[in-house]
Amino acid sequence: MNASTLDRPWLSAYPPGVPADIDASQYASLVALMEESFAKNANAVAYSFMGKEVTFGQTDSLSQAFAAYLQGLGLVKGERVAIMMPNVPQYPVTVAAILRAGFVVVNVNPLYTPRELEHQLKDSGAKAIVIIENFANTLEQCIANTPVKHVVLTAMGDQLGVLKGALVNYVVRNVKKMVPAFNLPGAVRFNDAVAQGTRGSLKRPDIKPDDVAVLQYTGGTTGVSKGAVLLHRNVIANVLQSEAWNGPAMAGMASGVQPTYVCALPLYHIFAFTVNMMLGMRTGGKNILIPNPRDLPAVLKELSKHKVHSFPAVNTLFNGLANHPDFNTVDWSHLKISLGGGMAVQSAVAKLWLEKTGCPICEGYGLSETSPSASCNPTNSKAFTGTIGVPIPGTWFKLLDDDGNEVPTGQPGEIAIKGPQVMAGYWQRPDETAKVMTPDGYFKSGDIGIVDEHGFFKIVDRKKDMILVSGFNVYPNEVEDVVSGMEGVMECACVGVVDDKSGEAVKLVIVKKNPDLTEAQVREFCKTNLTGYKQPKVVEFRTELPKTPVGKILRRELRDKK
Numbered sequence: 063m064n065a066s067t068l069d070r071p072w073l074s075a076y077p078p079g080v081p082a083d084i085d086a087s088q089y090a091s092l093v094a095l096m097e098e099s100f101a102k103n104a105n106a107v108a109y110s111f112m113g114k115e116v117t118f119g120q121t122d123s124l125s126q127a128f129a130a131y132l133q134g135l136g137l138v139k140g141e142r143v144a145i146m147m148p149n150v151p152q153y154p155v156t157v158a159a160i161l162r163a164g165f166v167v168v169n170v171n172p173l174y175t176p177r178e179l180e181h182q183l184k185d186s187g188a189k190a191i192v193i194i195e196n197f198a199n200t201l202e203q204c205i206a207n208t209p210v211k212h213v214v215l216t217a218m219g220d221q222l223g224v225l226k227g228a229l230v231n232y233v234v235r236n237v238k239k240m241v242p243a244f245n246l247p248g249a250v251r252f253n254d255a256v257a258q259g260t261r262g263s264l265k266r267p268d269i270k271p272d273d274v275a276v277l278q279y280t281g282g283t284t285g286v287s288k289g290a291v292l293l294h295r296n297v298i299a300n301v302l303q304s305e306a307w308n309g310p311a312m313a314g315m316a317s318g319v320q321p322t323y324v325c326a327l328p329l330y331h332i333f334a335f336t337v338n339m340m341l342g343m344r345t346g347g348k349n350i351l352i353p354n355p356r357d358l359p360a361v362l363k364e365l366s367k368h369k370v371h372s373f374p375a376v377n378t379l380f381n382g383l384a385n386h387p388d389f390n391t392v393d394w395s396h397l398k399i400s401l402g403g404g405m406a407v408q409s410a411v412a413k414l415w416l417e418k419t420g421c422p423i424c425e426g427y428g429l430s431e432t433s434p435s436a437s438c439n440p441t442n443s444k445a446f447t448g449t450i451g452v453p454i455p456g457t458w459f460k461l462l463d464d465d466g467n468e469v470p471t472g473q474p475g476e477i478a479i480k481g482p483q484v485m486a487g488y489w490q491r492p493d494e495t496a497k498v499m500t501p502d503g504y505f506k507s508g509d510i511g512i513v514d515e516h517g518f519f520k521i522v523d524r525k526k527d528m529i530l531v532s533g534f535n536v537y538p539n540e541v542e543d544v545v546s547g548m549e550g551v552m553e554c555a556c557v558g559v560v561d562d563k564s565g566e567a568v569k570l571v572i573v574k575k576n577p578d579l580t581e582a583q584v585r586e587f588c589k590t591n592l593t594g595y596k597q598p599k600v601v602e603f604r605t606e607l608p609k610t611p612v613g614k615i616l617r618r619e620l621r622d623k624k
Contacts, residue, residue: 072452072517077310077442083456086299086482091269093161096343103346109151111351114222116151125158131259132163135212139164139267142186146170147194149351151221153329154339156192164267167276169330172197173611180204186277198244216252271295277489278332280430289489290430299482300433301340303454311398311441321347324373326355331612332434337374362388369396376404378613381411384418394419399441405614406539410547412446422446433483449520457481474522477511478504529558529566531595544591550576555607557621570598571620
């Protein structure tokens, strides 16, 4: 390896063939990346959804028509268009349309309350929204207070063909009763908008690498939700970084075999947006769209019909699937990459996944602010490392103390990240941007990490999740990792609660796998495995843990309920 290993010691951990840097300038925009793929892979399947296959060519023509429709609304280049739907084929079509028309994608969590939705639409200044009818009632409650002037309504079956689509929509509306009554005067149906756009023509805007592509809202769990401004070049860089990083694992595939990705993470989340949809575009891969990852039997039933190569997921999904009785109905023998992100992967889950699939979970790390991938374990690893790996090509990490100075080797510090995938800042919040960006261009993540001599980083916790017990630091991830390895524990989470004696104390919340598990057994196990101040003062059993729609455990909610 070249001299740059002096300032990037992690380069020596890179597998053969993975470059130290990538060239994001090969595409002027995400539109150029997508249109190259549309032309090259026109007849290949881009998306599989409920038995229906949509090709790259169909995605091309649908998105071109929808882009022409959106331009016809009188929106100007750079206007924001919100998307609020689960993983349905209309999602990638809409993303491609918004970008091709020269607008900015605002990804919205479909499970938002009217209050949260109103904040995001007002903050982003979105003039239009494309929304699935299941959540139209939420929009109805807040639309009057937002700048939204144009509503495009879609339904679950809109891209499934006339007969199947009508049947699916009937079942969703009338049998499952998943569409609460709503009233949105002037809303246009998605298929009508596409038909209208087919009669128009798309004016091709001049899109530059520094134009805004996506507003990705984040920070809702720490305070007010802010939009991370991701430029076209940020997302392009992360797609190329991810492709280079996956190279060693995907190299083992027979030539001519189309890479197949499981898209179980929601596309409104930056993880799936980049490593499923956009990377799928770049590699000509097929994405299996899973609209509801919480319905594990339906997920396994769908996956049993495919040969799966890449599976990005969060710890909770890997854990739920691996413990499900139908797990072996899926042929896992083709799996090349199990990519864990979004939250810490627990060693007990990684062990079970490896036993059951033969494919180790390769843990990565990133944030909305980094498009998202910033570090990852080498994809040719044969074992789970318990670290977040090393910075990916073109990315630098350093660890900082509270004054912004680098900490000595072996000391924990806040992970700061520099690279072509780092956001331009927070949307219209220069004060918030200044808090997280260093003068030399590093983004301060809010995560506390340590690094070993090989450049592998490990997160010891979020700054705010650390528990201070009588002056000792307790990192919830450590406690959770230990307890999740206990027989009879399905899931657990650890938070700090106020304590008269020690300032804070450890509270442990457990979901049982074995109903006979007792508090005494948990305490005994913790006593054996954790030093005194790390042991829980409060042990609580619940039937489930509060989670975000992506599956991240909401420690805050556990903390609030003393």
